[in-house]
Every structure is written in structure tokens, then in C-alpha cells.
Amino acid sequence: MILILLCVLVTAPLSSPSPDGFATEGIQSSNGRKRFTVDEEQCAAFLSDGLSTLSTELTQLNEAIEKQDSERKVLVEEVKTLRRTVTRLDATLRSMCVVNGKLHTEGELHLNLNCTISECHQGSLRPYQGLTAPYINFPELVARGCVYLEPTPMTWEEARDNCRSREGDLFVAGDLQPALQYIRDHMPHKGVWVGARNRTWLDNRTVTSDEWYPEEPSGEADQCNCFVHRDDGHRFGVADWGCHNTTPSLCQKGVTFQ
Known part of the structure; x- marks a missing residue:
């Protein structure tokens, strides 16, 4: 009802054009200004179309926001997973030993040329006494x-x-x-x-x-x-x-x- 009233009573100067697309009827007032009346049905239809368009655009905007929010959440989880992976890999690499160009993992045994055994521990080899060499x-x-x-x-x-x-x-x-x-x-x-x-x-x-x-x-x-x-x-x-x-x-x- 409020929107219809906005269309029904439109006041404009004498030189002002009629509202686009609406049939108007000019009435001369005592102060020399011309008051226009607008067809209520046409105005209501115009406003209804406008509201429908705005409603559609608002729905699409909300959907786009929800999609971006969902994608953002997925990206946040992927970043967290990558960070955990990088942390594990960094810890693994720091615990590995390099012997003659070959990587040995934490706790892996290495047989030296003199038949003694070394154990990879926290990135370096240390003597290992818990096993007889094969x-x-x-x-x-x-x-x-x-x-x-x-x-x-x-x-x-x-x-x-x-x-x-x-x-x-x-x-x-x-x-x-x-x-x-x-x-x-x-x-x-x-x-x-x-x-x-x-x-x-x-x-x-x-x-x-x-x-x-x-x-x-x-x-x-x-x-x-x-x-x-x-x-x-x-x-x-x-x-x-x-x-x-x-x-x-x-x-x-x-x-x-x-």
C-alpha cells in the first residue's frame, strides 16, 4: 500500500516531464504548480516488477556469498591440512640421516664398513649396541x-x-x-x-x-x-x-x- 501511494501522488514543477511509462493527468493548483496523478495499476505493476528483480538479485547475491563462504571454509581446511603435512615432513626430515647419499629414517640401523652398527637418531648416527651385526x-x-x-x-x-x-x-x-x-x-x-x-x-x-x-x-x-x-x-x-x-x-x- 505504501508503495502504491508513492506512485499515486507525485508532485513536480510545470516543466517537469511525466513519470516514464505512466499515463498522467495534470491539475493546475492555486500556487501555479501542476500536480500529477499516476495510474495506480500501472504503478503497482512497475513496483512489483522492480521488487521481483531486486528479490532475484538479492537471492543470487546471497547464493554467491554462501558459495564463497563454503569455498573459503574448504580452503581454510586445506591450508590447515597442508600445514600439518609440512610440520610432519619437517619433523621427519630433521630426524633422518644421510649416509653415503642414502637417507636413513629415525631408528634405522646402518652397518659401517668396519662391521659396527650405527643408529639414526635425531638426524645423526650414534653407536648402537642392541644388536649383533648380521x-x-x-x-x-x-x-x-x-x-x-x-x-x-x-x-x-x-x-x-x-x-x-x-x-x-x-x-x-x-x-x-x-x-x-x-x-x-x-x-x-x-x-x-x-x-x-x-x-x-x-x-x-x-x-x-x-x-x-x-x-x-x-x-x-x-x-x-x-x-x-x-x-x-x-x-x-x-x-x-x-x-x-x-x-x-x-x-x-x-x-x-x-
């Missing part, structure tokens, strides 16, 4: 570092990959006698893979006659080699064997051959 030092062959007997049966290639994952390679005998003594003392197996293939050690030395087991080599040229020994423990040597066969293996740490 490698056994080979005192007669200082340059060979540590030697480790892998009891899990593997093919020759698998055995070599396993040794490399331990930062080493399959064992190559610089002096066979200490190696044989080590096997005699620590190896209950009749055969273990070593670092020789096609009758050649991984350091490119040819397996000598003194290193071969009796009646070896006996296989074809493309063969892998292992140490074998008799049950009585007195006959040792290198033997040919198919590379696809599985047996324990002998690793040495701190060396890598081509």
Missing part, C-alpha cells in the same frame, strides 16, 4: 670389509641384487684360504653363491686351478659359480652350477663390481 668381520681380508652369509635360497642374480641392496656385492675371494676357513666355521650349507660367473671373478680375475673344487670346472661356459664343500669339511672349492638354481649366498660389504 655381517661378520673378515680380519684376514681387511680390504674385503664385512662378510655376510645370506641363508635365504636365491638364484645367482637374485643373490647379487640382495648383496647390492646391502651396499655390497657377492663375495670375491682375494685369498681363498681365509674364505674357506670362514665357510668352514659359519656355513652349514654344502654350497653358496659367490661373485664368480663364467669361470671369472667379478673383479675380472680368472678362477685359478687352486680355487676349483676337484673335477671342476665341469659345466658349460655360461654358468654361475658357488663354493661347495664335502660333509667332512675338508674339501672346498669353486664349482659350476646353473644360474637358475637357488642356494644361500655370501655377500661382502663395501664393494661393488661392474
